[in-house]
Amino acid sequence: MKNALITGATKGMGRAIAIAFAKENTNLAICARNADDLAAFKTELQNINPNIEVITVVADGSNREELLHFAETAQQKLGYIHIIVNSLGMYVASSILDDEKNLFLKVVNTNLMPSYELYRFFGKTMVSVGEGHIFNICSIAALDPIPEAGIYSVTKAALLCLNDVMRLEMEKHGVKVTAVIPGSTLTDSWKGIAVDKDKMVLPEDIASAIINIYKMSAGANVDQIIIKPVYGQV
Template structure:
């Protein structure tokens, strides 16, 4: 029986690379995006990459709880049991806390923390009942060493790493694995306006490769946390 992976923030950067990697592994994938045109184009690309898989694509704003949970429910109805949840959705805001807009904290909580919390609550009990499943949460090195130029971002990523640790403790007796992927400077849309050398950065494909290799480990092995930084150091 084919397995199913659900990935948030699916059409760009790390989410795109992760979705492609799971498609190459022969898993059906559930993807979402706010942009319908990008989503449908990527759905077609995934079918070309692997014509034998199902691709469930739904327009959804993952920072909106109702849209997020509808995507989760519809994906499960369409594909069946969701074996892998990759919580990739996130945003980076270069601002100190004192310079934040009034809604900055809530907006970043809704994007960087809430989706993981809600998808854990949605899929967690089903995975416990099946005694299988995997959560990958894309955190950040800002969860280990805060970035003063991105204060609220650092706070929400600290919270996400803390949530991941709680998830792992709650799941470890039930056959469900939980891994925090902790990237350093990664060449995603967050850097689209910067002039950078890609050879000095982590690439989205590196994150995808790491997840696939962790996913393929034996049943008795769990990688609690994986830190992936640029070889020359953080930018």
């Protein structure tokens, strides 16, 4: 049985991805800041598949020490982590000139730092084993910056570049790395905004893509996948 670690797993895309891997008979390690949300989601996942193990850690993924504690706990309890999904992220609608004090570091620590630190934590073990798959949830803003969300765009572009460096470092060791690049996706970022869900990407679409990419043959890798609304960006 394979083991997957997923950040940002109790909401949005991360939640849908965790459910999809549970249905694929994959053990899961997930973290969240809210203990009640985490406990409720663990129960839901085990009801979906009673045969899997679900490891939960109350942690803020944007805090390096708490993130690494989560990684250590997942490794101790599950063993080798075959799959990492870096789904934690935050969208801030603010131009760079209007950013609040300390917003830069907050967004960097949420959108970029976790992927970097988890790669450093698990990467050498993946090299020694010669197996694994890392998914980084980027954004279409990495390719087409949004001036109304400047620092978000910058961090997602940096994450896409980090993803490419990871892939180039790992490809000779048989470890796969994939950038998932969603367009307008119906997550909590749209909370309070009236939108037509039939004109947006759904979290389940992202989860389906990741599962299908993961299940490809050992010799195939999807470097990046762009998933946008059929009617264009919202």
